[in-house]
Amino acid sequence: MIFKKDNCLIYQYDNETVQIEPWGNNAVRVRASMNASFTGNNWTLEEKAEGKGEIVVYDDRDASAVVYANMYSGKNESFGSLTNGKITAVVNADGVLSFYNQDKKLLLKEQWKRLKDCPSMPLNVYGREFKAVAGDSFHAAARFIADDEEKIFGMGQYQQKYMNMKGCMLELAQRNSQVSVPFYVSNIGYGFLWNNPAVGKVTFGVNGTEWEAECTKELDYLVIAGDTPAEIEETYMGLVGKAPMMPEYGLGFWQCKLRYQTQEQLLAVAHKYKELGLPLDVIVVDFFHWTQQGEYKFDEKYWPDVPGMCKELADMGIRVMVSVWPTVDYRSENFREMMEKGYLVRTESGVRIAMTCFGQELFFDATNPDARSYVWSKIKENYWDKGARLYWLDVAEPEYTTYDFSNYRYQLGSVMEVGNIYPKLYTKGFYDGMKAEGDENPINLVRSAWAGSAKYGSLVWSGDIDSTFECFRRQMRAGLSMAMAGIPWWTTDIGGFHGASGEDPTFRKLFIRWFQYACFCPVMRLHGNREPQKGFEGDMVSGIGLFGSGADNEVYSFGEEVFEICKKYMFLRETLKPYIKEQMRITHEKGTPIMRPLFYDFPEDKKAWETDDAYMFGPDFCVAPMMEEDLYEREVYLPEGCTWKDVFSGSSYEGGQTVKVDAPIDKIPVFMRADSTWTIDF
Numbered sequence: 001m002i003f004k005k006d007n008c009l010i011y012q013y014d015n016e017t018v019q020i021e022p023w024g025n026n027a028v029r030v031r032a033s034m035n036a037s038f039t040g041n042n043w044t045l046e047e048k049a050e051g052k053g054e055i056v057v058y059d060d061r062d063a064s065a066v067v068y069a070n071m072y073s074g075k076n077e078s079f080g081s082l083t084n085g086k087i088t089a090v091v092n093a094d095g096v097l098s099f100y101n102q103d104k105k106l107l108l109k110e111q112w113k114r115l116k117d118c119p120s121m122p123l124n125v126y127g128r129e130f131k132a133v134a135g136d137s138f139h140a141a142a143r144f145i146a147d148d149e150e151k152i153f154g155m156g157q158y159q160q161k162y163m164n165m166k167g168c169m170l171e172l173a174q175r176n177s178q179v180s181v182p183f184y185v186s187n188i189g190y191g192f193l194w195n196n197p198a199v200g201k202v203t204f205g206v207n208g209t210e211w212e213a214e215c216t217k218e219l220d221y222l223v224i225a226g227d228t229p230a231e232i233e234e235t236y237m238g239l240v241g242k243a244p245m246m247p248e249y250g251l252g253f254w255q256c257k258l259r260y261q262t263q264e265q266l267l268a269v270a271h272k273y274k275e276l277g278l279p280l281d282v283i284v285v286d287f288f289h290w291t292q293q294g295e296y297k298f299d300e301k302y303w304p305d306v307p308g309m310c311k312e313l314a315d316m317g318i319r320v321m322v323s324v325w326p327t328v329d330y331r332s333e334n335f336r337e338m339m340e341k342g343y344l345v346r347t348e349s350g351v352r353i354a355m356t357c358f359g360q361e362l363f364f365d366a367t368n369p370d371a372r373s374y375v376w377s378k379i380k381e382n383y384w385d386k387g388a389r390l391y392w393l394d395v396a397e398p399e400y401t402t403y404d405f406s407n408y409r410y411q412l413g414s415v416m417e418v419g420n421i422y423p424k425l426y427t428k429g430f431y432d433g434m435k436a437e438g439d440e441n442p443i444n445l446v447r448s449a450w451a452g453s454a455k456y457g458s459l460v461w462s463g464d465i466d467s468t469f470e471c472f473r474r475q476m477r478a479g480l481s482m483a484m485a486g487i488p489w490w491t492t493d494i495g496g497f498h499g500a501s502g503e504d505p506t507f508r509k510l511f512i513r514w515f516q517y518a519c520f521c522p523v524m525r526l527h528g529n530r531e532p533q534k535g536f537e538g539d540m541v542s543g544i545g546l547f548g549s550g551a552d553n554e555v556y557s558f559g560e561e562v563f564e565i566c567k568k569y570m571f572l573r574e575t576l577k578p579y580i581k582e583q584m585r586i587t588h589e590k591g592t593p594i595m596r597p598l599f600y601d602f603p604e605d606k607k608a609w610e611t612d613d614a615y616m617f618g619p620d621f622c623v624a625p626m627m628e629e630d631l632y633e634r635e636v637y638l639p640e641g642c643t644w645k646d647v648f649s650g651s652s653y654e655g656g657q658t659v660k661v662d663a664p665i666d667k668i669p670v671f672m673r674a675d676s677t678w679t680i681d682f
Contacts, residue, residue, distance in 0.1 A: 002080040002091060004055045009082040011091045016128070018095065022051025022084035024239050026225050029195070030089070030097065033218035034130045034138065043195050043421065044240050044452035045222065054083040087190075087225035096127060099190065101225045107190040108223060111143040111208050128219060137215050137417065144209040150188055151609055152204050153229075153597060154484035156181030156449075157462060163477040163597070163612040165204050172200040172213075172420060173405065174397035174448045177463025180420050181451050181485035183236060187599070187609055191224040191232040193240075193451060197421035199405045215416040228603045229484075230592065236486055237591025241455025243488055244441040246522075246584035249319050250459070250489075251577045252281030253570050254525035258550030259286035259323075261535050262302045263309050269554060274316050276556065278567065279574050283313065284321045284392060284527070288547045293361055294328030294335060296375065297382035310387030321390035321445065322383050326375075326398055326426060327361040334378070338364065343371035345398075346409040354408065355401045358547065363398045366422050367412035372429030379430070384437060391430055393446040396423040423448035424456065431456040445525075449487050454591075459489040459523055467496030467507060467528065472514055473627045479521065480615055483593035490595070491523040495553075501531040502551055502558045509629055509665065511558060512565050516668035517625040519569040519576070520617045522584075522594050528553050565666045572682065579678055583618040594618055602639035605656070611637050620676040621647075624661075624669040633662050636669050643674035647682045 002011050011018040015034050023029040029045065031038055042048075057080040079092040086102040098109040110127030130138040152165040157179035162168055165184065172180045172194070182194035182202070194202070198213035211221075222239070226232035255273065260266040266285060273280040291299045298306050310320050328335055328344060338344050344362040345354055355361045365371045379391070400408065408415040410422070427446050434442035434457075442457040449460045462478055465471050475492045482490045494514050500507040518524045528550075535549030551557075555566040583594040593600075594617065598608035601616050614624040614636055622644060624636040638644045640656030647670045653659050661669050672680075 002057050002093070004057055004080075007051075007053050007055070009053070009055050009057075009080050009089070009091065011080070011095050013095055016095070016130075018091065018097070018128075020082050020089045020091065020097075022053035022082065023222060024049035024051055024235065026085035026087050026231075026235055027051070027222055027239065028053075028082060028084055028087055028089045028099070029220070029222050031218055031220045032128050035136050035217055039217050041220075043197055043220065044193070044424075044450065045195055046241075046452065049239050051084045056081050085225070086227075087223060089223070099223050099225070101189055105189070107186075107188055107225060108192070109145045111145045133215050137217055140213045140216050140219050142211045142219055142221065146204075146206055146208045147188060148206070150186055152184045152186055153599075154181070154184035154481055154486075155202075156485045156487070157460070157478040157482050159465070159471075159474050159478070161474060161477065163480055165481075167204060167206060169201060169203045169205075172198070172202060173403075174420055174423060174450075175403060176395075176397060176399045176447065177465055179423075179448050179460060179463075179482065179487075181449060181453075181482065181487055182420075183451055183485045185229050185232050185484050189225060189227065189232075191222075191226065191236050193222040193224075193236065195220040195222055195451070197418045197450060199416050199419050215414060217417075229600050230603075233484065233486070233593070233600070234591045237454070240452040240486060242589070242591045243454040243587055244443070244457050245588040246489070246581070247441050247443055248581070249281040250443055250523060251580050251584070252524070253279050253573060254282040254284070254321075254523065255280055255554065256284035256286060256321075256525065256527040257553035258529040259288060259547070261549045263304065263306075265549075267309060267312065270313055270316060270318055272554070272556070278555070279570055280316075280318055282319045282321050282390065282525075285323060285388070286392070287323045287325060287394065288358075289323070292329050292332045293325060293357075293359060294332030294338070294364075296324065296334075296378040306386040306388060314387070319390055320388045321392050322388045323392040323394055324379065324430075325395045326363045326366065326393075327355055327357065327395060328364055329359040329361050331359065338371070338374070341370065341374070342411070343368060343374055348407050348409060348414075350407065353401075355395075355399065357401075363395075365410050366426040366429060367410040367418065371411075372425065372432070376429055376433035380433060380437070384433075389434075389439070391444050393423075393426055393430065393444050396426050396446045396448040398422060398426075420450050422450075424450040424453045424458075427453060427456045427458045443489070445491075451486060454487055454489065457489075458487065459491060460487050461490070461525070461527075462492045464497045465493065466498050467500030467510060469510055469513075469627060469629050471496055472510065472517075472625075476517065476615070476625055476627065477612055479595060480597050480612075483596050484600075486591070488587045488591070488593035488595075489522050491521055491525045492518065493527040494518045494525065495528050497528050499531070500528070502553075506629060508558050508562050512562060512665055513626045513668070515555075515566050516569055517623075519573050520595075520621065520623045520668075520670065524573050526553065526555065530557075561665075568666065575680055575682070579618060579620070579680060598622070598637070598639050602641060605639050605641065607637055607656075608639045620673050620678055622671040624671075626663050626668060632664055633660060634669065635660050636671070638671060644671040645674050646670075647672050647680075
């Protein structure tokens, strides 16, 4: 049967209940379950968004009779609809869901394959499917009809060459350098959020779209209608939460390497930057500065005066960021207490170990609010109160030594059922703690995220990636996908993380090209594990001696040519700061990502939807990175509708055409709208 209840449209048949409700403006939320009631979990839709639904129900006859009649007669006389602004959801007597925009254009429709759909082939494949796993949990699937002309953008960060996800199969799981954020924008005119943190997969096939959750109690998703990608994105961000205002220090240059082993080393680097007259806003104390994993404090043997260090850096205008891992070693002074209080991730079977990184570790359970508070209390005591007030939340997926998701359990449920939400709650613990201490705009560098992470100040970086041009190309597309998925603060390790020597000519070219690109990213941050390894001369007893430091990784570490080019772009970034600050204000207020695909600003330009090797940096700049080793010119498509000016040569071009431009090693092709109101000295 189909009926109205409490501003919702309800479909019930046999043991299934489907609830469709208006959610904010121009959006509907759909939940379906075979259980007696819904769980009440809102996941990323944490705050109720009231919508004004217009609900119509036609013919309230018993649904089962209608189903059988329709199966043989082809008639379909019973249905209900819910309209909320620009979107209308329709459910017919068979339970099939369809979604239309205000012009009655079909946006999305469930895919069912039954006797009535194809009488000669009774396939019995359903648009919604529940297969029992255990208790009241199911392997659940939602299937939708494919559109041959559809293009799909978003979904988070996947290490692949594709930006258009049409034709891709994506794992819905968090891994080092893979960030599952299950929201996308379609060129057809809608956005879709899979509001389910279960491990699973989605296939955007040419013959259908299929979402799967390996273990869940209900289906839960959101559909948004909009006339432009910007309208859809801003509606979505309004529902799941927008980023705070980016702090001033976030706009400049960040320095990091594998790790600085001592306070003396870190201060020496900071002083050299200042002696060279270089801008530096943040410097990072990376991992294994601690006494033991899970103790969350500096090893005083190597970091003897943290308050003094932080003050000295602050006097130079530099902030300190400290690496934090969620790992707790069995040898940690906090291990027994955390175990007794239930603050550690559990295993379903076998030895209770989740990671082996110079020890035997478990992760703290970020889904447990008491565990989050406990960890923050240690952070406050050992870092915040000593002046180290920025945090790098590494290993945030979390990174299991063996990604056997079925073997781990959180307080909130099994990892199979809730695992993808871990990085969001990990960040939330720090965000809440920093807000309580008076930080109005917290920012945390974090290696993973989920839908809605932006509102907790998540600055995501692309993980431990390779130092190759091929990997560089993947990162550019990944960053745009993250932006469309609702994660506007995003960055990479300039030059990549793994496998490069500073003496290698190929790496130096890569470093230059990546550095230029980073100048036009939301955050400009240098990091990497350079070869050859060094720093093993210290004692091997305390935590500091267990890991080397990597080779030097400062802008002056790779020769004079590299240094001069880096310096040029560091000062260019300083010139861009007022512009970036204004775009970050818009990100905070509207949810608009500063770094986005061309079609975001030019949705009527079909070529813009097909371009994945250039992007917009705010509304005024079109950036075209150089992503091949020995390429010193390239073609760039300039969107139609305005005139573009090459910011370095001053040449002007009409939009709507592809132009070939020179790009010597010291130049990245960047074009500025001729009608821009910004005056920036390049």
